[in-house]
Amino acid sequence: MIRQLFFVYGIAVLAVLGFAEYRGWSLNRVDQIPNVPKSVRDNPGSYRSVYGYYHHYTGGK
Amino acid sequence: MSATGPTPGGKPQVASLNCPGCGAGLTVRSLGNAVTIVCDSCHSILDARDPKLRILQQFRTKTNEDPPLIPLGTRGKIRGVLYEVIGFQRRTIKVEGISYSWHEYVLFNPMKGFRYLTEYEGHWNDLAPLRALPATAPGKSSLTYLGETYNHFQTAQANTTFVLGEFPWQVRVGESVRVSDYVSPPRVISSEGTGNEITWSMGEYMAGRDLWKAFNLEGEPPAPIGVYENQPSPPSANVKGIWKMVGVFVGLMLALFIYFFTTAEDREVFQQSYVFDTSAGGEASFVSNTFKLDGRTSDVELTTSADVDNNWIYVNYALINDDTGHAYDFGREVSYYHGHDSDGSWTEGSTKNRVIVPSVPAGLYYLRIEPESDPYHGSIRYTVTIRRDVPQISLFGIALAALLLPAAFLTWRAMSFEHLRWSESDYGKPPDDGSMVSAIGSMADSLKNSGGGE
Numbered sequence: 001m002i003r004q005l006f007f008v009y010g011i012a013v014l015a016v017l018g019f020a021e022y023r024g025w026s027l028n029r030v031d032q033i034p035n036v037p038k039s040v041r042d043n044p045g046s047y048r049s050v051y052g053y054y055h056h057y058t059g060g061k
Numbered sequence: 062m063s064a065t066g067p068t069p070g071g072k073p074q075v076a077s078l079n080c081p082g083c084g085a086g087l088t089v090r091s092l093g094n095a096v097t098i099v100c101d102s103c104h105s106i107l108d109a110r111d112p113k114l115r116i117l118q119q120f121r122t123k124t125n126e127d128p129p130l131i132p133l134g135t136r137g138k139i140r141g142v143l144y145e146v147i148g149f150q151r152r153t154i155k156v157e158g159i160s161y162s163w164h165e166y167v168l169f170n171p172m173k174g175f176r177y178l179t180e181y182e183g184h185w186n187d188l189a190p191l192r193a194l195p196a197t198a199p200g201k202s203s204l205t206y207l208g209e210t211y212n213h214f215q216t217a218q219a220n221t222t223f224v225l226g227e228f229p230w231q232v233r234v235g236e237s238v239r240v241s242d243y244v245s246p247p248r249v250i251s252s253e254g255t256g257n258e259i260t261w262s263m264g265e266y267m268a269g270r271d272l273w274k275a276f277n278l279e280g281e282p283p284a285p286i287g288v289y290e291n292q293p294s295p296p297s298a299n300v301k302g303i304w305k306m307v308g309v310f311v312g313l314m315l316a317l318f319i320y321f322f323t324t325a326e327d328r329e330v331f332q333q334s335y336v337f338d339t340s341a342g343g344e345a346s347f348v349s350n351t352f353k354l355d356g357r358t359s360d361v362e363l364t365t366s367a368d369v370d371n372n373w374i375y376v377n378y379a380l381i382n383d384d385t386g387h388a389y390d391f392g393r394e395v396s397y398y399h400g401h402d403s404d405g406s407w408t409e410g411s412t413k414n415r416v417i418v419p420s421v422p423a424g425l426y427y428l429r430i431e432p433e434s435d436p437y438h439g440s441i442r443y444t445v446t447i448r449r450d451v452p453q454i455s456l457f458g459i460a461l462a463a464l465l466l467p468a469a470f471l472t473w474r475a476m477s478f479e480h481l482r483w484s485e486s487d488y489g490k491p492p493d494d495g496s497m498v499s500a501i502g503s504m505a506d507s508l509k510n511s512g513g514g515e
Contacts, residue, residue: 002295002296002299002303002471003299003302003303003306006299006303006306006467006468007306009467010306010307010309010310010464013310013460013463013464014310014313014314014317014460016460017314017317017456017457017459017460018317020456021317021321021452021453021456022321022357022359023357023358023359023420024358024359024360024361024417024419024420024421024450024451024453025360025419025420025453025456026360026417026418026419026420026453026455027455027459028391028416028417028418028419029391030389030390030391030416030418030419031389031390031391032387032388032389032390033379033387033388033390034385034386034387034388035385035386035387036379036381036386036387036388037386038386040348040381040429041348041427044346044347044348044429044430044431045346047346047379047429
């Protein structure tokens with residue numbers, strides 16, 4: 001019974017892996033924003049308001 | 062006593078005799094086959110071969126202190142043969158000052174002879190005498206029988222502490238025999254010896270519920286406690302098969318890997334270099350030219366290369382679909398530091414950073430870019446490269462882990478089972494019998510020992 005279950009599980013793992021590779025899945029976290037206005041091209045700074053908040057990086061040494 | 066025995070399937074035929082000790086009626090079931098009979102009223106052990114039923118021994122233990130779970134006279138089919146329970150005894154061994162007792166039931170069929178059932182804490186064994194001697198090798202703690210290897214489990218001095226019913230040997234309370242068990246689950250080979258006389262028997266583990274069904278007993282059998290010496294291990298039975306399947310799946314995964322890495326487009330669709338003047342101040346954000354992402358929904362790899370030297374640059378990106386306005390928003394840091402200290406030279410970070418944007422549909426896209434860095438560090442030149450449909454090795458790593466985890470868990474369970482089994486033996490740990498569980502166990506022991514030695 002366990003072997004049959006593992007066989008089905010293994011097939012499922014391979015199927016998900018194949019689909020994930022095909023569709024280009026990734027573990028990276030990327031925010032997605034719908035309907036960015038065309039005006040961003042004329043005024044790239046205005047994109048901040050679309051995003052809702054603006055993160056200023058404070059990294060480096 | 063009559064020479065005729067009970068008719069299997071019919072009503073038991075019993076001889077009516079009286080106990081010479083207390084006068085109580087004796088029920089004799091094996092008729093002419095018993096060597097001793099125990100009176101269940103006064104607990105006199107009687108010589109069944111003597112017409113006067115000479116009393117051989119008397120003992121004081123009461124029957125209700127340790128009653129048989131299968132009453133004497135009960136009939137049931139074992140391996141298709143009808144047997145009747147005619148005797149019951151308790152035997153006790155002492156290990157490290159602690160007494161352990163098990164029960165043995167004598168079964169009888171007039172055509173097939175005697176058979177035995179043993180019970181210890183809910184674990185049952187069906188035993189029959191061996192007709193051939195097992196092969197033993199000097200200096201080895203195992204024996205072979207019919208091509209199967211049995212590992213020595215335990216040797217102890219067993220004392221008979223209670224008897225009831227009929228026995229095909231001269232039973233006595235207090236008699237002591239040296240008992241050795243050799244196991245190859247679900248079988249066990251036991252030797253019983255006094256002096257030079259050794260008898261061998263083979264047992265096979267039985268589930269209590271199967272016995273209850275075979276003997277048509279009421280209620281439930283006692284639940285098994287712990288792991289018994291020859292109890293079959295369900296996880297161990299599956300381990301080899303599961304690892305074989307893991308091997309096949311890893312092979313298939315390798316085939317998928319080769320397929321995706323040879324057929325992926327992995328095509329550069331955009332590259333542009335920019336210079337960020339950290340001293341300039343003001344708004345640094347801008348948008349790139351448009352570029353096309355073709356084909357099916359797939360990933361996009363964005364690489365940022367910067368000529369940072371003991372410096373950093375952080376770039377906020379938005380990959381925006383020119384038609385739908387759908388944006389993928391993320392930021393990446395490129396930082397690279399190096400120097401010398403008392404330990405020698407050191408470096409930290411890299412001049413390159415790579416990010417995968419998952420599942421991006423085809424379309425016309427542009428980047429909205431906004432770099433940041435410490436002010437007044439001069440100019441930082443950086444290049445943004447975008448590739449389409451890039452194969453990802455990390456997914457194969459995750460899939461491999463997903464396959465290995467259940468197999469590793471099952472192996473761990475099998476090892477735990479074997480550890481519990483052998484913790485009750487004379488050795489404390491499983492022997493290396495060439496199985497996968499043994500091999501992994503030995504590996505784990507080696508690692509533990511090498512770690513502990515440091």
